[in-house]
Amino acid sequence: MKEGMSDNKKNFFEDVYEVVRLIPEGRVTSYGAIASYLGSKGSARMVGWALIASQPFAAIPAHRVVNRVGMLTGKQHFEASNAMQERLEQEGIKVENDQVVEFEKLFWDPAKELL
DNA sequence: CCAGTGACGGCTA
DNA sequence: TTAGCCGCCACTG
Numbered sequence: 450m451k452e453g454m455s456d457n458k459k460n461f462f463e464d465v466y467e468v469v470r471l472i473p474e475g476r477v478t479s480y481g482a483i484a485s486y487l488g489s490k491g492s493a494r495m496v497g498w499a500l501i502a503s504q505p506f507a508a509i510p511a512h513r514v515v516n517r518v519g520m521l522t523g524k525q526h527f528e529a530s531n532a533m534q535e536r537l538e539q540e541g542i543k544v545e546n547d548q549v550v551e552f553e554k555l556f557w558d559p560a561k562e563l564l
Numbered sequence: 565c566c567a568g569t570g571a572c573g574g575c576t577a
Numbered sequence: 578t579t580a581g582c583c584g585c586c587a588c589t590g
Contacts, residue, residue, distance in 0.1 A: 480572055484585095491585045497571035498587060516572065523571030533571095 461487065465499040466506070468559050472513040475540045476557040477549055479517045486559040501526055512536040519552025 464487050472478055480493040489495065496514070500523065503509045512533045516522045521544065524533040534544045543550035 481574095484572080489585090491573080493572035494570065494585065495572095495587070500571060511571085514571075517574095521571090526571060 461489065461495065462499045462502060465496055466503055466509050468563070469500070469503075469509050469511060469514060471559070471563060472510060472557055475542060475555070477513045477515055477519070477537070477542065477552065477555050478557045478559060480514060481517050482556075482558050482560065483514065486563070497523065510536075513557075515549055515552075519549035519556075521547045521549070 465483060468483050468486060480496040483496045484490060484493045500509075500511045500514060503511055504526065511523070512527070514523070521533050521537075524530055524547065527533050534547070537544055537549070542555060549555060
């Protein structure tokens with residue numbers, strides 16, 4: 450993390466981490482869903498940015514966050530290009546061609562399922 | 565200071 | 578239906 454970072458930004462990052470930590474095993478959510486839940490509706494990109502910064506913290510299951518159609522767009526940011534898919538399959542999620550199988554059934558929306 | 569670049573997503577053609 | 582455009586905003590050169 451950076452030193453000169455404003456409190457707002459820092460809190461946004463930590464809020465993202467908190468939500469991601471709450472994603473149940475075997476379920477996935479999207480960048481936009483998290484941004485929306487945190488009140489920054491159009492800032493899905495910032496969620497992705499926060500996850501890049503979360504790389505060093507293994508406790509955050511960033512592999513459970515994919516884009517709005519269920520594609521593993523962030524896999525290149527993991528240690529290995531296949532780490533994201535392997536972690537998902539390890540919890541029972543099937544992935545074909547960088548796409549989560551039955552994404553709609555596994556989708557976990559923080560705005561609805563979190564309270 | 566300015567322009568380019570994204571782990572995105574909604575809208576338009 | 579597939580492609581492209583653009584708003585979003587932190588960061589980099």
